[in-house]
Amino acid sequence: MSPVSPRGVRRAHRDFLSRSLIVTASAASMLAVAGCAPSKPAGPAMGPFPVTVTEAKQQNVNLTGEWVGVMDGYTNAQIQPQVTGYLISQDYKEGSVVSKGQILFHIDPRPFQAAVDQAAAQVDQAKGQLAEAEAQLGLAHINVNRDTPLAEARAIAQSQLDTEKQTLAQDEASVIAAKASIEAANAALETAKINLGFTQVRSLISGIAGAATTQVGNLVSTQSTLTSVSTVEPIKVFFSISDAEYLALVAKAKQKGSDLLNSNLPLTLSLASGQKYDHPGKIVFVDRQMNQQTGAIRIAAAFPNPGNVLRPGQFGRISADTQVEHDVLLVPQIAVQEMQGIEQVYTVSPQGTVHVVNVTLGSQYDNSWIVTGGLEPGTKVIIDNLQKLKEGMPVSPHEGTPPAVTSMTTSQATGR
Missing domain, CATH: 1.10.287 (Helix Hairpins)
Structure with a gap:
């Protein structure tokens, strides 16, 4: 083994000192940076989460049935000639209002x-x-x-x-x-x-005349239909109700000492636009029998139609109070959440924390649900920030009014 020269020893010593100085400087720099960085203060403790609550109250409610209706003329007349001949003129404007006895067509x-x-x-x-x-x-x-x-x-x-x-x-x-x-x-x-x-084909009723189905110049007979005229003031709305709903309406009419046709039970019409029709209607026809296949009975209501706004063939929703339920428990619709097919409400426990309650719901009434099980009267029900809540979470409740649910019709009652 060859001996190490003094020069080599000195070079190795210098390299060791250089590396030591670099490590020492780096450590000093890190300490300096650490000393300059400000420390973050600890955040304040979170308080109870503010929520709006309302009390689950008992009250008497008028349950309302709602059914889809189809409008039709109060009287519909097909205009047919009573003699055979060639049609030589059409004397009315299609879609216009015609009077009883007005000439609509001329035959040669x-x-x-x-x-x-x-x-x-x-x-x-x-x-x-x-x-x-x-x-x-x-x-x-x-x-x-x-x-x-x-x-x-x-x-x-x-x-x-x-x-x-x-x-x-x-x-x-x-x-x-x-x-x-x-x-x-x-x-x-x-x-x-x-x-x-x-040869002067006249309208037998007053109403709105439809489109002509036969052109001038055609040979017409007593089997030909020239047009149709419908009386639409008032207008009829046909709808079907279930057996149970029919019996509820009959019972309501008996409370007034009358039958269903003469009870003047007020009916409300909602148009396809969602707008409530201004004029109430009444029942003018009840079919002679229940449909055995559908379990429903056909009913017709008459509604005033000033200005002939409503026309045959339109759809609408008929609603009427069917029965009164006493001391039912109501909660706002907005307070109900559905979790995997289970309806729940968030309540405030006596300890001031969130408590989730499973409930059984009945019908809708105004902007509320009728609760048939799972909730006690007087319970404080939370109506806002439901997505941010969880079981046992501390909250700070304050009384409030639930917002109106514009998608629901007033006094609507539907089964679940």
Whole structure:
């Protein structure tokens, strides 16, 4: 092994000192930086979370049924001609309001006018025949009156008087037949005039006339439908209710000492836009039997329709108070949360902490749910910041009013 030279020893010593100085400087720099960084103060302790609460109260409520309804004219008339002929004009504006007796169409009247003229001529002819028969009858009376005393005096043969009496009877029969012919001719004339009048196709009711289904120039008959007219003031709304709902309405009507048709039970109509119709309606028709397949019965309500705003074929929702429930427990809709098919409400325990309660819900009423189980009256129910709460969390409650739920209709009741 070769000896290490002094120069090598010195070089190794210098390298060791350099490395030591670098490590010492680095450590000093780190300590300096650490000494300059300010320390963070500890945060304040979190207090109870503020929440808004309302009390679960008991009260009497009017439960309301709601059903889908279809509007129809109070009276609907199909306009059909009563004679056959060519359509020569349309005399109304489609979709306009027409009056009873207003002319809607004209059928070519010329053949019917000719029939009227012919019938009038037959009346004149029958009158002429009557005049001739009456003249013959008068002559027969003269002959009989003249020859009767002569036959008694045997101045003429009795057979001649008998012949004259037979002629008198025949002339009396001819007069009666002529009068009957006049009556028949007058009846034929009246029929011809009626048929001539039928060439003016009139509306039998007042209402809104629909589109024409036959064009001018077409041959129409008594089987043709020219248009339809519907009376829409008032307007009918047809809807179906269940057997149980029907019985509830009947019971409500009996409380007023009346039946369902005469009870004037107020009905509310909600339009497709969600707007409540201004005018209440009443029941005007109840079907004779329950539909065995659906378990529902068909009912019609009548609603005033000023300005003909509502039209047949529109949809709406009919609602009516069906029954009164006493001392039911209500909680705001906004307070109810659903977790895996279970309805829950967040309440404030006596210790001031959150307590989650599973509840059983009944029907909706206004902006609330009817609670049928799981909650006691007077319980403080939390109505805001529900997503931030959890079981046992301390809270600071204050009383408040739940916001209105605009998507629900007033006094709506639906099953769950």
